Amino acid sequence: xxxVPEAFEDGPAFIPYLAVGDPDYESSLEYVEALExxxxxxxxxxxxxxxxxxxxPTIQSAVVRSLEGGMTPTRFFEFVEELDVDVPLVCMTYxxxxxxxxxxxxxxxxxxxxxxxxxxxFVVPDLPAEEAGPLREACDEFDRDxxxxxxxxxxxxxxxxxxxxxxxxxxxxxxxGVTGAQEDVSDQTGQSLDRLAQWDVPKAVGFxxxxxxxxxxxxxxxxxxIIVGSALVDIVAEGHENGDSAAEVADRLETKARxxxxxxxxxxxxxxxHPERQ
Amino acid sequence: xxxxxxxxxxxxxxxxxxxxxxxxxxxxxxxGGRYVPEVMEEPLDQLTEAFETIVQTPxxxxxxxxxxxxxxxxxxxxxxxxxxxxxxxADIFLKREDLLHGGAHKMNNAVGQALLAKKAxxxxxxxETGAGQHGTATAMVGALFDLDTEIYMGxxxxxxxxxxxxxxRLMGAEVNEVTRxxxxxxxxxxxxxxxxxxxxxxxxxxxxxxVGPDPFPWMVREFQSVIGEEARKQIREQTGSLPDAxxxxxxxxxxxxxxxxxxxxxxxxxxxxxxxxxxxxSKRHAAPLTKGRDDVIHGMRTRVIDDDxxxxxxxxxxxxxxxxxxxxxxxxxxRCEYRGITDDEALEAFRTLSETEGIIPALESSHGxxxxxxxxxxxEHETIVVNLSGRGDKDMEQAxxxxxxxxx
Ligand SMILES: Cc1ncc(COP(=O)(O)O)c(C=O)c1O
Numbered sequence: 001x002x003x004v005p006e007a008f009e010d011g012p013a014f015i016p017y018l019a020v021g022d023p024d025y026e027s028s029l030e031y032v033e034a035l036e037x038x039x040x041x042x043x044x045x046x047x048x049x050x051x052x053x054x055x056x057p058t059i060q061s062a063v064v065r066s067l068e069g070g071m072t073p074t075r076f077f078e079f080v081e082e083l084d085v086d087v088p089l090v091c092m093t094y095x096x097x098x099x100x101x102x103x104x105x106x107x108x109x110x111x112x113x114x115x116x117x118x119x120x121x122f123v124v125p126d127l128p129a130e131e132a133g134p135l136r137e138a139c140d141e142f143d144r145d146x147x148x149x150x151x152x153x154x155x156x157x158x159x160x161x162x163x164x165x166x167x168x169x170x171x172x173x174x175x176x177g178v179t180g181a182q183e184d185v186s187d188q189t190g191q192s193l194d195r196l197a198q199w200d201v202p203k204a205v206g207f208x209x210x211x212x213x214x215x216x217x218x219x220x221x222x223x224x225x226i227i228v229g230s231a232l233v234d235i236v237a238e239g240h241e242n243g244d245s246a247a248e249v250a251d252r253l254e255t256k257a258r259x260x261x262x263x264x265x266x267x268x269x270x271x272x273x274h275p276e277r278q
Numbered sequence: 279x280x281x282x283x284x285x286x287x288x289x290x291x292x293x294x295x296x297x298x299x300x301x302x303x304x305x306x307x308x309x310g311g312r313y314v315p316e317v318m319e320e321p322l323d324q325l326t327e328a329f330e331t332i333v334q335t336p337x338x339x340x341x342x343x344x345x346x347x348x349x350x351x352x353x354x355x356x357x358x359x360x361x362x363x364x365x366x367x368a369d370i371f372l373k374r375e376d377l378l379h380g381g382a383h384k385m386n387n388a389v390g391q392a393l394l395a396k397k398a399x400x401x402x403x404x405x406e407t408g409a410g411q412h413g414t415a416t417a418m419v420g421a422l423f424d425l426d427t428e429i430y431m432g433x434x435x436x437x438x439x440x441x442x443x444x445x446x447r448l449m450g451a452e453v454n455e456v457t458r459x460x461x462x463x464x465x466x467x468x469x470x471x472x473x474x475x476x477x478x479x480x481x482x483x484x485x486x487x488x489v490g491p492d493p494f495p496w497m498v499r500e501f502q503s504v505i506g507e508e509a510r511k512q513i514r515e516q517t518g519s520l521p522d523a524x525x526x527x528x529x530x531x532x533x534x535x536x537x538x539x540x541x542x543x544x545x546x547x548x549x550x551x552x553x554x555x556x557x558x559x560s561k562r563h564a565a566p567l568t569k570g571r572d573d574v575i576h577g578m579r580t581r582v583i584d585d586d587x588x589x590x591x592x593x594x595x596x597x598x599x600x601x602x603x604x605x606x607x608x609x610x611x612x613r614c615e616y617r618g619i620t621d622d623e624a625l626e627a628f629r630t631l632s633e634t635e636g637i638i639p640a641l642e643s644s645h646g647x648x649x650x651x652x653x654x655x656x657x658e659h660e661t662i663v664v665n666l667s668g669r670g671d672k673d674m675e676q677a678x679x680x681x682x683x684x685x686x
Contacts, residue, residue, distance in 0.1 A: 050459060051464075051468045051471075051575075051576075053314070053315060053468065053471045053472055053475060053577075054315035054317075054475065055472075056476075060472075064458070095313055095574045096573055096574045096575060099573055099574055100571070100573055100585070105571070105572055105573075125315045125316070126313045126314055126315055126574075126577070127313060128312055128313065128314065128316065128319060130311070130312070131311050131312070131313060131579075148316070149315065149316045150316065151315075151316040151317040151319070151320070153317065153319070153320035153321075154316055154319070154320070155320075158316075158319055158323075173316065173317065
């Protein structure tokens with residue numbers, strides 16, 4: 001069974017993302033574990049792909065560091081097995097890697113292996129709902145969740161197709177463009193949440209969340225969870241550039257995670273009843 | 279052969295000319311589709327709609343043809359290459375896309391897409407380029423239509439195609455040399471796709487070959503199919519009948535599909551020459567149709583070279599790990615035969631055409647010529663149309679170096 005729903009059981013979920021293997025395998029294990037100590041309710045583990053078309057420069061650089069360190073799908077699965085965390089895990093990667101893994105073409109071998117090592121679900125930014133049939137089937141077979149991203153521009157038929165396929169949570173992209181930490185967290189978020197109000201899956205908002213304050217605002221605005229990637233990857237990158245020890249970087253990640261989680265919790269108290277959603 | 283409806287060449291039949299073999303997972307017999315981040319869906323939907331509504335009007339068509347004729351120099355000749363025919367031992371007709379403005383077939387597509395972008399209100403063009411021919415064509419139409427133009431080119435390609443870099447800059451385009459990955463065409467496509475994802479609102483991604491997410495493959499085909507339409511008419515005028523075979527080089531597959539499309543329902547055999555590099559059985563080639571697997575790359579499901587193969591071709595324009603989805607379908611249904619033409623075979627053909635006809639072909643096009651030589655030797659086809667997709671001026675530095683190395 002997928003454990004993804006557990007992440008949303010007690011209030012807003014804090015969902016951090018890191019590229020696995022950035023900057024190296026061993027440090028990366030420590031970093032992911034630090035996120036759990038900092039209060040992560042679910043962790044998105046990025047399996048690096050050489051052509052990450054949905055990512056901004058921050059995560060692209062992380063992907064490059066990880067690939068240069070020798071990360072592959074096989075290493076990724078070893079990593080997940082070795083990882084000592086209890087929260088649900090979602091694998092974020094591109095369809096090419098999922099499709100080509102294993103002996104038979106198609107997503108099934110990847111999903112089977114991922115399920116075996118303890119991955120609960122998948123986010124695949126370059127896989128639109130129309131093309132997701134085979135992956136959805138494999139997820140059903142192995143009881144895994146398939147998360148979809150909804151952009152500010154997603155409407156009409158595409159929104160409905162996503163609704164048909166999505167499970168676990170829906171990833172609400174806060175603004176246009178690619179991933180990357182930003183000062184402003186757009187008010188397109190509120191509109192996106194309104195459009196999804198009737199969906200019965202939790203709504204986690206990502207893209208550009210950087211501080212506890214952002215997290216609080218997003219949760220106050222109605223999100224069931226917050227997804228934070230670039231702000232954490234930045235900490236890894238900085239530590240790497242300055243030659244800081246993995247332990248120091250892990251501490252910083254834990255502190256940042258706590259700030260974001262606390263922000264999310266504060267956001268619940270700041271929620272004002274939404275006139276249209278009542 | 280396939281069970282297609284004959285396609286309507288009036289330009290009104292985009293819907294019907296999308297494959298009958300299509301299924302849910304793609305437009306070309308299970309290949310193609312749209313594997314892109316959700317943010318790119320809306321702009322691609324808009325592009326599809328613009329393509330269906332704007333391009334399919336008689337006004338657009340008239341304007342497109344006018345520019346192709348007055349600016350770009352269409353129609354291009356279909357030239358009976360008597361000397362080469364004698365050398366090879368079959369009747370070889372060359373479709374002279376090398377004489378098109380810019381020096382390659384890329385201009386047809388660049389004009390079509392830029393015109394569409396302009397009409398759809400876009401302010402900026404971006405493009406990837408390998409050999410620099412598509413980048414050059416894009417820089418030309420960027421200047422012509424007064425659109426900001428930015429070209430992504432792998433550093434490796436920028437080094438081996440300096441002249442084109444200078445040409446693009448002279449015409450006002452910004453040339454962005456891509457330094458990641460293998461610094462080749464695939465990396466330039468990645469960079470352009472990312473730019474597109476960032477700037478979808480004001481930017482048109484002028485894709486240079488029949489590749490990428492839907493609707494690009496069929497849009498590029500639409501704009502390139504003028505090649506085959508002319509060639510079909512010309513060969514009938516010159517010989518009274520259709521050719522036995524049509525041959526083209528295949529990088530992403532735009533000049534090939536442009537030639538083939540008009541002959542699709544004819545009894546004409548199709549051959550595509552891929553970048554065979556050091557041989558399709560070696561670990562350095564760019565021949566996914568000859569040797570590869572089904573996979574997803576650059577927003578489409580198609581054929582891709584194997585993971586342990588380093589993408590390589592002597593010609594920058596064929597140096598690409600994937601191929602357009604319609605070719606993946608043609609291969610699957612047996613409509614076209616694809617062969618990996620090695621670097622050496624292509625270089626030999628490059629030399630032969632230069633010496634026999636006084637025409638220096640692009641290294642890309644030389645792959646088609648080398649394939650025609652094989653066919654002539656095999657003796658199954660008498661009349662062969664080869665798409666001479668571009669001229670070789672851009673390759674002179676590289677050729678000089680290679681030939682000097684070989685003669686030492
Ligand atoms: C002259 C020429 N021919 C062929 C190609 C290959 O592209 P395609 O397969 O799309 O025709 C290129 C690409 O740069 C080119 O410049």
